[in-house]
Amino acid sequence: MTAAIQVNAVEKSFGNVQIIRDLNLSVAKGERHAIIGPNGAGKSTTFNLISGYIKPTSGEIRLNGEVTSGLRPFEINRRGLSRSFQVTNVFARMTVWENVRCAVLWATGHRYAFWKNVDNLPEVKQRTAQILDDIHLSHRSDVPAGLLTYAEQRELEIGITIAGGANVIMLDEPTAGMSHAETERAVALIRRLTEGRTLVIVEHDMSVVFGLADRISVLVYGHIIASGTPEEIRGNPKVKEAYLGEEVD
Amino acid sequence: MTNAPTPSLAAAKQEPGGALGFYGVWLLAAAALIVLPLIFSSGGSLTSFSLIGIAIIFALSYNILLGQTGLLSFGHAVQYGLGGFLAVHAMNAVANHNWPIPLPVIPLIGGIGGMAFALLVGWVMTKRAGTVFAMISLGIGELVASSSLILRSVFGGESGITTDRTSLMPMFGWTFGPQIQVYYLIAFWVLVSAIAMYALTRTPLGRICNAVRDNPERVEFIGYDPHVVRYLAYMFAGFFAGIAGGLTAINFEIANSAYLGAMQSGFVLFSTFIGGTAYFFGPILGAILVTYLQLGLTSVTSVWQLYFGVIFIGIVMFAPGGIAGILMKHRPLIRAGTLGTVIPSYLVAAIPTLAFALGIILTIETVARFSGGDPINLLGIPFVATAPTTWAAAAVLVVGGFLVARITWRRVAEAWDRAATVARDRGYLA
Incomplete structure (x- = not known):
């Protein structure tokens, strides 16, 4: 193999x-x-x-x-390889929802399309919602990413990394700077989200x-x-x- | 599975009427464009409306670069001007050959011209964003502007190339001789272009443009080439700038080298920034205001460009979000019902701020007219530029206005904080 x-x-x-x-x-x-x-x-x-x-x-x-x-x-x-960054590296002025959705677009085959309404793509919508649910940020979906707490930004970072469905995931110090409780939560999250990858x-x-x-x-x-x-x-x-x-x- | 934001934030996001509200805005805009010349029917206002309409398309096209994709261009007039020249040549060719192409199609040819040039130079230009792009755009702008004076057969040298818009076949009995018909032609293109450019922001490409603006490095790790994204954005911006240029050519029946120059590029940057780049409607406000000021101020003062400079610096320093940014900042307060608590402090602050502004105006006019010119007429009060009393009045207004304004604006900030805290508690502010 x-x-x-x-x-x-x-x-x-x-x-x-x-x-x-x-x-x-x-x-x-x-x-x-x-x-x-x-x-x-x-x-x-x-x-x-x-x-x-x-x-x-x-x-x-x-x-x-x-x-x-x-x-x-x-x-x-x-x-099929996706990575996260040690220093949080998100799209600060866009909402949490848009951050994840951008990471879904290429993988769902919409590429550089300028003739489709991005709000009318059921698969994109469903996958974005799924990812947000997975990273426990559904309740923050309308907040600009730059306004999230540090731990939330780290979770979003992981969300963007896995959103495209890559089969190889690379995470660079995903729990850096997190409290003990936050780290435990993040590890459980990583374990669950990278299942089978x-x-x-x-x-x-x-x-x-x-x-x-x-x-x-x-x-x-x-x-x-x-x-x-x-x-x-x-x-x-x-x-x-x-x-x-x-x-x- | 479901996208379930907190109820409070959902309430803040929900537009009244949803899709109906969305189409309602465009229907309202269309109605306004139709009715406007019926209310203000003088020749002067028709000319103004036509110029404002063109400025709106131009500024919106510029914001595809600046606000949407984060590209600061100092040469956006190149696409605008080339669109204008192509439109003039197209009109002359159509008239000479009696081709059955009506005038309203011509702006589209201008747009294709702008896009074609963007296609040609854009790949190299958009390789890098930031300073590199800004410098290359400046260079291309100068290159094309100077070429336009050298290549006489294409650009007509100093005098430019003229055309006759009535020489094309009439459409529905319209010859487009009268300004009112030209106005409606422009209004039609304003509406179509604005809708198209808004729609563009709602596409996958439009969203990825925002991502490239925010963080081009990360975009590379979600499958996109930021270079391609910038290139596509540049072509769309060129297309709509070309439409604006084509409309200008129709409006003035001439295209000359001034269309392509740095002044024109500066003007569009100015309009867009003053209006506000973060919201789609920002450049529309900016184009209306700046064009209106330009038309109005030139007849009042000889140093109108100085005022533009002062306004621009003021916006950059105190309201970098532009007019749209100022307006949208109040939205959560309106929704939370706390705007009323801020307004009194605004009214108080307005008085010294106005005094300060009058002081600035008096200073500028005094300097401008010191060595000759009419007396200054400010709010009906005549001032003589060489009189020490005038200087003293200006100094008192500027210094006193500034000192008092500073205190009152601090009060505004405090009132704001209180109102914002309430709005946050009520869930209308993240």
């Missing part, structure tokens, strides 16, 4: 500074995969490389077997990582030093030394 995401020997340099060194990563279809590592290890850069936000200096990235390194983000998105998640909260992930990869200085099940990672001496220390015991 082809992997959902296959990263082969990817390198990324900004000028003389090499951020990613010989990155190899394989995420199986339907797997929930967490990427952990200390600050500055290149986790977000890895996300940016896979989602097409930046291009690798060398190496190859495949999505469901197809080479996607070198493609633009929207081309990768159309091939492939999930790649960057997360600092170890309880989230070990509670959610089927497999974990540890990234240190732009290189993956270990990849395995949560138990394997817990027991890996290299990981303990490089990053986790006593934290996982």
Whole structure:
């Protein structure tokens, strides 16, 4: 079976500074995969490389077997990969409803249509309502996204990411800055919404990582030093030394 | 499954009458356009209405870029002017060959001209938004405006190209010689264009334009190429600007290089911004006001452009949402029934603000007429520009008006906060 995401020997340099060194990563279809590592290890850069936000200096990235390194983000998105952002990245002046609806439009085949009334597309309407219901924001659908609370914006961020129905979902620190209760709620949400899809998640909260992930990869200085099940990672001496220390015991 | 907003917010969103209200607005607009010249039938007002109508289409087309897609263009008159030139050439060709094309079709040719040029240059221009787009639009504007003086066969040089709108075949017995017939032709295109441009905002493309305006980076991650979105928006804006240009050509029976220039581009930016870019009807208000002021002020003062500058700076500084923004800010208060608590503070603030404005006017006129000119006539009171009493009066009005106005506007803000809090409690404000 082809992997959902296959990263082969990817390198990324900004000028003389090499951020990613010989990155190899394989995420199986339907797997929930967490990427952990200390600050500055290149986790977000890895996300940016896979989602097409930046291009690798060398190496190859495949999505469901197809080479996607070198493609633009929207081309990768159309091939079934959707990502969220660490810093909330929504359409601030548009309502919550419109935010989600925009994310539904391409996937439902309406593309750049300028001859259809956007309010008269039953499938779009139904899917948007479903997503809003899923992320518990139905009661806020008429509020401009910029006026939401931080936790609500994070939920909307997830909603926009999953709205297009992509089969590979990448979430960049979805619970960053959330309270304990909010985090629990968000994790339950992520678990439910990514059911049957492939999930790649960057997360600092170890309880989230070990509670959610089927497999974990540890990234240190732009290189993956270990990849395995949560138990394997817990027991890996290299990981303990490089990053986790006593934290996982 | 269902989209169920809270009852209070739903109440705030629900338009009275729904679809009926929507069509009602356009029917009302159509009725107003038909009745207007019957009430104000003088030649002067017909000319004004015609110019205002054209300005409305032009400003709405500009807002497809600025308000809808977040593109600041300094060269929107290029599409307008080229539409005008194409319309003039089309009219002359139709008249020369006796083609059976009536005059009301001509603006469409202007629109196609504007769109064709946008199609040609737009792909490169819209690659990036922001400063890059603004600078390229400025460059293209200058390029085309200077070309129009060089390429005499197409643009007619300084004098431009003339035409005779009555030389085309009459339609339903209308020759379009009298201004009233031209007015109705323009009114028809105003209504059709406005409806079309409103409809455009309600399409998938229109919504994605808003998304590109808000956050082009994120748009790339929901499957859209923001470059394509901007390009399409640019073409639509060019199309409707071309229609406006075609109507101008019909109205004046001439097209010249002034149509394409920076003045014209500035004028449309000005109208749109003053009206307010965040709401569809904003540019309509702006076009009406600015055209009316332009026509009115030129006969009153020689330095009318100075006043435009002052108004523009005032709007940018104190009401960046424009007239539409000011009006819409009051909507939740009206719905919550708390507007009445704010109005007294407005009335109080109006007095020193008016004094301040009069002081500014007196200052500007004094400076303008210092080295000669008629005495200043302000509210029936004559002022002599060289008299120290005039300077003192201006200074007192400006300084005193400003100081008192500042206090009264603070009171307005307090009254506003109280009213807004009540409106929020009643669920009419998010």
